[in-house]
Amino acid sequence: QNQFYGKSILKETDLSVNELNYLVDYGLHLKGLAKQNIHTKLLADKNIALIFEKNSTRTMSAFTTAANELGAHPVFLGKDEIHLFHKESIEDTAKVLGSMYDAIEFRGFRQSSVEALAKYSGVPVWNGLTDDWHPTQTIPDLMTIKENFGHLAGLKVAYLGDGRNNVAHSLLVGCAMAGVNVAIVSPESLQPAAEVLEIAQGYAKETGAEITITSDLATGLKDANVVTTDVWVSMGEDNWKERIDLLLPYQVNMSALAMTGHLDDGQLIVLHCLPAFHDLRTEVGKEVYVKYGLKEMEITDEVFQSQYGRQFDEAENRKHGIKAMMATTLGTQFIPKI
Numbered sequence: 001q002n003q004f005y006g007k008s009i010l011k012e013t014d015l016s017v018n019e020l021n022y023l024v025d026y027g028l029h030l031k032g033l034a035k036q037n038i039h040t041k042l043l044a045d046k047n048i049a050l051i052f053e054k055n056s057t058r059t060m061s062a063f064t065t066a067a068n069e070l071g072a073h074p075v076f077l078g079k080d081e082i083h084l085f086h087k088e089s090i091e092d093t094a095k096v097l098g099s100m101y102d103a104i105e106f107r108g109f110r111q112s113s114v115e116a117l118a119k120y121s122g123v124p125v126w127n128g129l130t131d132d133w134h135p136t137q138t139i140p141d142l143m144t145i146k147e148n149f150g151h152l153a154g155l156k157v158a159y160l161g162d163g164r165n166n167v168a169h170s171l172l173v174g175c176a177m178a179g180v181n182v183a184i185v186s187p188e189s190l191q192p193a194a195e196v197l198e199i200a201q202g203y204a205k206e207t208g209a210e211i212t213i214t215s216d217l218a219t220g221l222k223d224a225n226v227v228t229t230d231v232w233v234s235m236g237e238d239n240w241k242e243r244i245d246l247l248l249p250y251q252v253n254m255s256a257l258a259m260t261g262h263l264d265d266g267q268l269i270v271l272h273c274l275p276a277f278h279d280l281r282t283e284v285g286k287e288v289y290v291k292y293g294l295k296e297m298e299i300t301d302e303v304f305q306s307q308y309g310r311q312f313d314e315a316e317n318r319k320h321g322i323k324a325m326m327a328t329t330l331g332t333q334f335i336p337k338i
């Protein structure tokens, strides 16, 4: 059995530095195989429950297609299909699902929900996003950086925008673990939580990653190889006016990219975990933009459509990163050294 076997991945810190790096490489390895139409049924006949309390396009599709390609049977359990969140507790649900399924994915609000599922189900549980963490985003993000630059250590990632949300916190810790220099560039009230920063700083001592938390764009963006952002208002929040006022200066636009100094040397990419508010083609977009007189929010359409954008590779990598995580924690096979 491999060292991942039976593990739940509820946040980055459930993995060691070596394990996180391994999953990045194994994800890219599985992507390479998938491109040749090689799908080894590492999880043949496993049943996997996919619980979605919050909406999802990528995570739901990535878990479903990854499970299928590994030979497993994924079952979608949306909040309107099951009793959880209405009239049954997490603990009872976990005991029942754990007796029928081999593993559980959970996307929802509270981190305590996914922790309780892991505690009471007795099977591996994977966090598909909570208010606090988004680990199945971090691994594919690091994969995307590595497939573009060939390495991770020594590169610099600059994240602009809401620095206190799930994606920012996961990215900060994940970069620190992978030895990637990381700047969170946000107004003071939206900078990372002190306890998360402390975790990241602990890893940074081990890996040599440099961490910068700043409200100054020039400082944060200087020498960055990866510029990334996330929505200004996350699922479950509704404070558009406040966030727009605070975050408009932190929009990923061409002048922000120019501050990296890498516009012309092929050493810059742009990521976005998606969904993104970069134009007027969505209902919420139209409503919010018109109300506040904006055309774009966290990322301009010009940057989104530019030569730097790798957000759709990043989305595709969700599938292969998640596949790596599922195959290692649920598969009984020896996993290859890469």
Ligand code: CP
Pocket: 055, 056, 057, 058, 059, 060, 129, 137, 273, 274, 275
């Ligand atoms: N990035 C991400 O988690 O996308 P979904 O919300 O579509 O799953």
Ligand code: NVA
Pocket: 129, 165, 166, 167, 230, 231, 233, 234, 235, 273, 274, 275
């Ligand atoms: N921070 C965002 C990420 C979406 C993938 C949210 O939680 O809505």
